[in-house]
Amino acid sequence: MAEQAQRRAFEAQAQEKPTHNNHAYEELRHLIVAPEQEGIATIQERLDNLEKRTADVSVVVAEAIQMRREKGDDLALAAALAPTIQETLRESVRRDPHVLADALFPVMGPAIRKSIAETLRGMLESFNEALEHSLSWRGIKWRIEGFRTGKPFAEIVLMHSLLYRVEQVFLIHRETGLVLNHVVAPSAPAQDAAMVAGLLSAIQQFARDSFQPGQTENLGNMTFDELQIRVVSGPNAVIAAAIRGHAPEAYNLAMNETLEEIQRHYSSALAHFTGDPGPFRAAEPQIARLLETQYREKPPETRRPRAAMIAGAIAAVLLLGWAGYSTYLLIEWSRFLSELRKQPGIVVVSYTKDGRTFHIQGFRDPLSEDPKKLISQAGLDPDSADLQLAPYYSLDDAIVARRATALLHPPAGVTLSAKNGELIPEGSAPQNWIAQLEEKAPWIAGVSRVDESHLQNSSLRQLNALRGTLESVVLLFPLGRAELDSGQETNLAQSEKNIRALIAQAVPLRQVVTVELVGHTDITGVEAANLTLSRERADQIRAALLHNSVNSAILLPRGVGTSQPLHDESSEEGRRLNRSVTFKVTLSPLPAAGTASSASGAAPAN
Amino acid sequence: MLQKKVCMLGSFSVGKSSLVRRFVESMFDEQYHTTIGVKVDKKVVNANDEDLTLVLWDIYGEDVFQKMRMSYLRGMHGYLLVVDGTRRQTLDDALRLNDRVVSEIGKVPAVLALNKFDLTDQWEIEPDRETQLAAAGWTLERTSAKTGDAVEKAFLHLAQAIMAK
Ligand SMILES: Nc1nc2c(ncn2[C@@H]2O[C@H](COP(=O)(O)OP(=O)(O)OP(=O)(O)O)[C@@H](O)[C@H]2O)c(=O)[nH]1
Numbered sequence: 001m002a003e004q005a006q007r008r009a010f011e012a013q014a015q016e017k018p019t020h021n022n023h024a025y026e027e028l029r030h031l032i033v034a035p036e037q038e039g040i041a042t043i044q045e046r047l048d049n050l051e052k053r054t055a056d057v058s059v060v061v062a063e064a065i066q067m068r069r070e071k072g073d074d075l076a077l078a079a080a081l082a083p084t085i086q087e088t089l090r091e092s093v094r095r096d097p098h099v100l101a102d103a104l105f106p107v108m109g110p111a112i113r114k115s116i117a118e119t120l121r122g123m124l125e126s127f128n129e130a131l132e133h134s135l136s137w138r139g140i141k142w143r144i145e146g147f148r149t150g151k152p153f154a155e156i157v158l159m160h161s162l163l164y165r166v167e168q169v170f171l172i173h174r175e176t177g178l179v180l181n182h183v184v185a186p187s188a189p190a191q192d193a194a195m196v197a198g199l200l201s202a203i204q205q206f207a208r209d210s211f212q213p214g215q216t217e218n219l220g221n222m223t224f225d226e227l228q229i230r231v232v233s234g235p236n237a238v239i240a241a242a243i244r245g246h247a248p249e250a251y252n253l254a255m256n257e258t259l260e261e262i263q264r265h266y267s268s269a270l271a272h273f274t275g276d277p278g279p280f281r282a283a284e285p286q287i288a289r290l291l292e293t294q295y296r297e298k299p300p301e302t303r304r305p306r307a308a309m310i311a312g313a314i315a316a317v318l319l320l321g322w323a324g325y326s327t328y329l330l331i332e333w334s335r336f337l338s339e340l341r342k343q344p345g346i347v348v349v350s351y352t353k354d355g356r357t358f359h360i361q362g363f364r365d366p367l368s369e370d371p372k373k374l375i376s377q378a379g380l381d382p383d384s385a386d387l388q389l390a391p392y393y394s395l396d397d398a399i400v401a402r403r404a405t406a407l408l409h410p411p412a413g414v415t416l417s418a419k420n421g422e423l424i425p426e427g428s429a430p431q432n433w434i435a436q437l438e439e440k441a442p443w444i445a446g447v448s449r450v451d452e453s454h455l456q457n458s459s460l461r462q463l464n465a466l467r468g469t470l471e472s473v474v475l476l477f478p479l480g481r482a483e484l485d486s487g488q489e490t491n492l493a494q495s496e497k498n499i500r501a502l503i504a505q506a507v508p509l510r511q512v513v514t515v516e517l518v519g520h521t522d523i524t525g526v527e528a529a530n531l532t533l534s535r536e537r538a539d540q541i542r543a544a545l546l547h548n549s550v551n552s553a554i555l556l557p558r559g560v561g562t563s564q565p566l567h568d569e570s571s572e573e574g575r576r577l578n579r580s581v582t583f584k585v586t587l588s589p590l591p592a593a594g595t596a597s598s599a600s601g602a603a604p605a606n
Numbered sequence: 607m608l609q610k611k612v613c614m615l616g617s618f619s620v621g622k623s624s625l626v627r628r629f630v631e632s633m634f635d636e637q638y639h640t641t642i643g644v645k646v647d648k649k650v651v652n653a654n655d656e657d658l659t660l661v662l663w664d665i666y667g668e669d670v671f672q673k674m675r676m677s678y679l680r681g682m683h684g685y686l687l688v689v690d691g692t693r694r695q696t697l698d699d700a701l702r703l704n705d706r707v708v709s710e711i712g713k714v715p716a717v718l719a720l721n722k723f724d725l726t727d728q729w730e731i732e733p734d735r736e737t738q739l740a741a742a743g744w745t746l747e748r749t750s751a752k753t754g755d756a757v758e759k760a761f762l763h764l765a766q767a768i769m770a771k
């Protein structure tokens with residue numbers, strides 16, 4: 001194009017001056033000036049031709065801008081370009097918004113996410129502050145919440161005030177991704193450390209390769225729902241912390257410090273690590289220090305105590321105390337009342353409280369426990385009770401037994417109990433008390449029967465004992481004689497006493513006593529003579545007893561000779577025992593009430 | 607306990623994940639779920655009279671779309687190079703991959719698993735080829751993740767080689 005222009009310019013000149021006489025001059029001039037003229041013409045052409053000028057500038061425009069920027073003057077350039085660029089963008093969006101949207105897409109996502117995260121963080125912080133300043137109200141709200149949900153207050157507070165909790169900390173060998181140590185907060189869920197550590201470092205590798213090629217900087221945070229994983233990396237080790245909630249940035253500082261400490265302390269173990277985590281066991285306290293739990297703030301009670309708060313607290317304590325004491329009294333009284341209701345012989349019909357006084361209405365058997373005493377025993381003030389208890393006869397078993405005891409005065413060793421109207425005496429009692437029992441019991445209120453199966457008659461037992469004693473006595477006689485052996489007098493005297501006692505004791509038992517005096521002989525001599533001798537011996541004893549004024553009617557002498565020997569007579573001792581008188585007692589019941597008095601009358605008067 | 611990082615290497619669908627699953631969980635699944643990224647598993651084995659934990663990095667297999675990321679292999683103590691015996695191509699690919707691994711990571715103990723040995727009628731690897739490989743120094747195992755044949759053995763050989771180092 002430039003060549004063409006040159007040629008055209010030259011031809012134009014040639015046509016303007018077609019003279020021949022100054023041809024030489026022209027030749028010369030041409031020789032001297034032509035190249036320059038052509039140059040000028042070219043330049044002229046370039047300047048005049050817009051197309052050419054554009055083409056020229058286009059070659060240098062990028063370099064020019066670059067040069068301008070290198071001169072450090074880009075602000076002016078930017079200022080100059082800004083309106084155009086703005087206009088350009090506006091125009092571009094007007095024409096087709098997709099072009100720009102597509103171009104910006106890769107940067108918009110992260111930018112938006114980042115902005116949202118920042119906003120949320122800010123909101124959380126201001127929310128915290130708001131909470132701090134509405135302390136008491138919040139406390140009340142939490143209490144209401146606790147009341148509503150039935151959860152313990154402490155749990156509500158914890159739920160609302162737990163800021164973050166570091167649940168697990170991993171110390172990981174950076175190159176291999178193998179776990180060097182791992183700590184878990186108490187009661188936090190733990191995963192398999194080896195696998196988690198491996199996965200974490202795989203993710204790290206992936207992130208490094210995908211997003212930041214060439215850079216050694218690490219992925220610092222990963223967030224899964226409310227679980228966040230913070231990672232700090234050193235040259236040979238990585239610390240990862242699994243955090244629930246929102247830990248402050250300062251926590252990373254602690255992680256970094258720990259990591260540096262470990263890097264320093266275990267530098268050679270880390271460099272030569274071949275899969276043995278043994279040497280890193282000692283690092284446990286260091287990483288365990290990173291397991292922290294942070295609350296939004298300290299519990300409300302530990303806040304600055306102000307005078308008003310103290311006064312309020314005292315008032316509250318007093319109020320609570322008073323309410324508590326009243327409640328305590330009410331509870332104690334109702335407990336006492338239910339105890340009182342269980343008392344035999346006391347019936348509570350109704351009770352009312354007016355001011356400090358409890359009015360109790362009902363009935364009371366005189367034999368029941370003293371209610372005033374029961375009130376004192378319950379730790380309550382008997383004077384604050386107004387008892388309106390009308391007397392009555394209780395048919396309660398315990399009271400019936402008490403009543404029977406009061407009326408019957410059982411002898412020592414006899415107890416009385418009652419069950420459904422039946423009186424049950426237990427133990428051993430003399431006949432006369434038993435007689436009294438049988439006579440009086442049916443008259444006692446609440447007793448309809450008496451069960452004597454657990455009662456022993458001590459008189460009867462004594463009577464039988466006496467009878468046994470008497471019947472074992474053997475009064476001895478010399479061979480062939482009817483006078484007692486010398487030395488048998490005390491034996492006779494004792495027997496006489498026993499007979500008297502027997503008679504006396506048979507009276508209340510309504511028994512008639514007869515004592516047979518049985519005379520015996522040994523087999524020496526003829527039987528006829530022996531019979532006579534035995535009878536003589538029995539008579540002899542009867543006479544002695546009558547002499548001592550034992551009732552003659554009850555003594556029946558009999559001679560049996562050798563017919564009822566006490567012993568076999570192969571020995572002299574056997575024979576000696578058979579020369580004797582023995583007693584045999586017969587008891588027979590008094591035939592009828594009419595004759596009873598006469599039988600009693602027959603009893604000896606001392 | 608001693609821990610060792612072991613990687614599963616080989617082309618896609620040769621059975622790397624299946625071998626890990628068989629080894630760790632004693633299970634097998636006919637369905638193919640290609641691995642995305644890395645799955646980490648672990649298993650305790652006893653090699654040379656010592657218990658050790660193998661931390662198994664099951665890495666996605668190379669295909670035409672994605673190359674292996676060598677960075678996943680950093681620090682590994684050994685690897686199982688897995689081949690699908692019914693696709694001869696996967697053996698050539700595996701050996702090429704192996705060269706790359708050796709040049710970038712260096713030489714570490716490895717075992718070559720010729721997998722899917724249960725599919726004998728489709729087997730494409732000639733016995734001669736195996737002899738050559740053995741001569742070249744490879745420890746070979748004809749494994750089947752499906753039946754479990756030689757799976758334990760392959761990992762155990764690898765663990766022993768690692769411990770012997
Ligand atoms: N018959 C048979 N099939 C197998 C065997 N091992 C794996 N397969 C099957 O082969 C397919 C691929 O197995 P994967 O274990 O997922 O293969 P991979 O190497 O992990 O594949 P990528 O993760 O994609 O790299 C699945 O359908 C498995 O069921 C084997 O030993 N025998």
Ligand SMILES: [Mg+2]
Pocket residue numbers: 622623624639640641664665666667
């Ligand atoms: Mg897989």
